[in-house]
Amino acid sequence: MFPTEVKVVLRRLEAAGYEAYAVGGCVRDLLLGKTPEDYDITTAARPEQVAALFDGFCTPTGLRHGTVTVRQDGKSFEVTTFRTEGRYEDGRHPSVVCFAQQLKEDLKRRDFTVNAMAMNVEGQLTDLFGGQADLRQGIIRCVGEPKQRFEEDALRILRALRFAATLGFSIEKATGHALQESREGLKRIAAERIRVEMTKLLCGQNAGDILLTWPEVFGIFMPEILPCVGFDQCSRYHCYDVWEHTARAVDAVSCDPILRWTMLLHDIAKPAVFTKDAQGNGHFYGHPQRSAAAARDILHRLRFDRRSAERIEQLVLWHDRQIQPTDKSVARALRVMGEERLRQLLAVKRADNLAQHMKFRQRQQEITELEEIMGSLLAKEQCFQLRQLAVNGRDLMQLGLQGTAVGKMLQDLLSAVVDGTLDNDRTALLLWAKEHIRRREEESG
Ligand code: ATP
Ligand code: MG
Numbered sequence: 068m069f070p071t072e073v074k075v076v077l078r079r080l081e082a083a084g085y086e087a088y089a090v091g092g093c094v095r096d097l098l099l100g101k102t103p104e105d106y107d108i109t110t111a112a113r114p115e116q117v118a119a120l121f122d123g124f125c126t127p128t129g130l131r132h133g134t135v136t137v138r139q140d141g142k143s144f145e146v147t148t149f150r151t152e153g154r155y156e157d158g159r160h161p162s163v164v165c166f167a168q169q170l171k172e173d174l175k176r177r178d179f180t181v182n183a184m185a186m187n188v189e190g191q192l193t194d195l196f197g198g199q200a201d202l203r204q205g206i207i208r209c210v211g212e213p214k215q216r217f218e219e220d221a222l223r224i225l226r227a228l229r230f231a232a233t234l235g236f237s238i239e240k241a242t243g244h245a246l247q248e249s250r251e252g253l254k255r256i257a258a259e260r261i262r263v264e265m266t267k268l269l270c271g272q273n274a275g276d277i278l279l280t281w282p283e284v285f286g287i288f289m290p291e292i293l294p295c296v297g298f299d300q301c302s303r304y305h306c307y308d309v310w311e312h313t314a315r316a317v318d319a320v321s322c323d324p325i326l327r328w329t330m331l332l333h334d335i336a337k338p339a340v341f342t343k344d345a346q347g348n349g350h351f352y353g354h355p356q357r358s359a360a361a362a363r364d365i366l367h368r369l370r371f372d373r374r375s376a377e378r379i380e381q382l383v384l385w386h387d388r389q390i391q392p393t394d395k396s397v398a399r400a401l402r403v404m405g406e407e408r409l410r411q412l413l414a415v416k417r418a419d420n421l422a423q424h425m426k427f428r429q430r431q432q433e434i435t436e437l438e439e440i441m442g443s444l445l446a447k448e449q450c451f452q453l454r455q456l457a458v459n460g461r462d463l464m465q466l467g468l469q470g471t472a473v474g475k476m477l478q479d480l481l482s483a484v485v486d487g488t489l490d491n492d493r494t495a496l497l498l499w500a501k502e503h504i505r506r507r508e509e510e511s512g
Pocket of ligand 2: 105
């Protein structure tokens with residue numbers, strides 16, 4: 068059941084007289100028939116005893132919390148001493164960590180029944196809270212009294228929704244009730260931790276359902292979504308309100324964090340720009356710009372890295388831009404965006420359309436056409452980017468251009484090449500540039 072390296076670590080601890088188990092997410096995943104990404108180990112041995120046993124092959128990662136990282140055959144494992152958690156005074160961090168004598172204590176502090184099982188090296192399962200039954204029935208249920216568990220650590224609120232989204236599980240009634248009641252606690256949680264859980268949630272197979280069911284929880288750290296809930300679009304293109312459209316658009320795009328966050332945020336400012344014409348049709352002029360601005364705020368607040376934030380913001384800004392299914396139009400889009408971003412944009416457009424009224428799904432065909440044109444343009448190895456241009460800035464400086472005029476001329480050359488009015492040929496480009504410089508001098512002189 069376990070990979071050899073895990074067995075080696077467990078056996079070594081056992082041979083030294085310490086109980087040792089694989090625990091948490093890896094046991095859950097094994098029972099679900101999935102390959103765990105990593106294995107966490109829990110043991111009766113104290114951190115210094117673990118360190119002594121794996122002398123030279125470990126790092127004291129979080130000694131205060133009883134965690135030692137052990138290396139075995141090129142893999143790393145977190146080995147953590149059985150512990151109970153002391154009182155939480157701030158709803159974030161336990162004020163003291165106490166080591167425990169028994170596995171039972173360690174399992175009791177874990178968040179959900181499906182995450183609170185342990186397995187020894189023989190494959191024997193310890194399941195004290197009905198984790199197996201909940202796994203079989205697809206239920207996320209707190210270990211212990213839900214309200215108290217969410218008050219101890221409010222991140223568990225989001226974790227419950229995250230596991231429901233990724234495993235496709237439902238939330239047990241009392242757990243659901245308590246998480247809704249305790250949701251304000253999320254205000255005390257560090258933005259980074261919210262971002263990590265929210266990203267995993269969004270990438271889950273059931274993200275859309277969870278978004279639809281629990282908007283008030285997400286509204287604690289993204290109040291911008293709340294006006295979207297139930298907002299009637301008054302539009303023949305849309306059979307869903309803004310929030311349901313959003314949730315369905317999230318499900319319709321592949322499980323990539325950038326794309327999933329883009330779909331979550333793409334229409335977020337729609338309620339803010341809504342207008343109705345004389346015929347009663349709803350319009351959302353300028354919603355991509357306003358949504359991109361709101362996205363920027365949210366991503367900044369959640370401490371996204373700059374690169375990801377810029378990407379998401381740009382995709383939100385462009386999600387509604389028209390690209391004609393012609394060589395020229397697609398070539399221009401390639402020039403402005405580059406291949407990877409254009410591919411992402413087309414994926415966003417596809418998902419956006421899939422979450423609209425059935426009657427307008429013919430757009431799917433148009434997007435396929437755009438992808439085909441892009442493929443054939445790329446296959447021809449045409450030039451779309453500055454670095455592919457047959458001249459560079461230095462060449463232009465030799466013609467006497469300076470400063471920003473260099474960049475501007477390069478862009479003009481690239482536009483002409485992409486539009487097909489000029490060949491990407493060094494001599495031709497230099498001639499064209501010289502001609503333009505001469506004309507400009509005449510005009511100004
Ligand atoms: P993943 O597959 O995403 O890693 P996981 O279950 O391993 O899922 P982790 O965040 O790695 O999740 O946590 C490992 C284990 O530690 C959990 O399975 C759970 O038993 C316990 N745990 C983690 N966070 C908490 C928490 N906030 N409160 C209580 N127990 C927690
Ligand atoms: Mg894990």
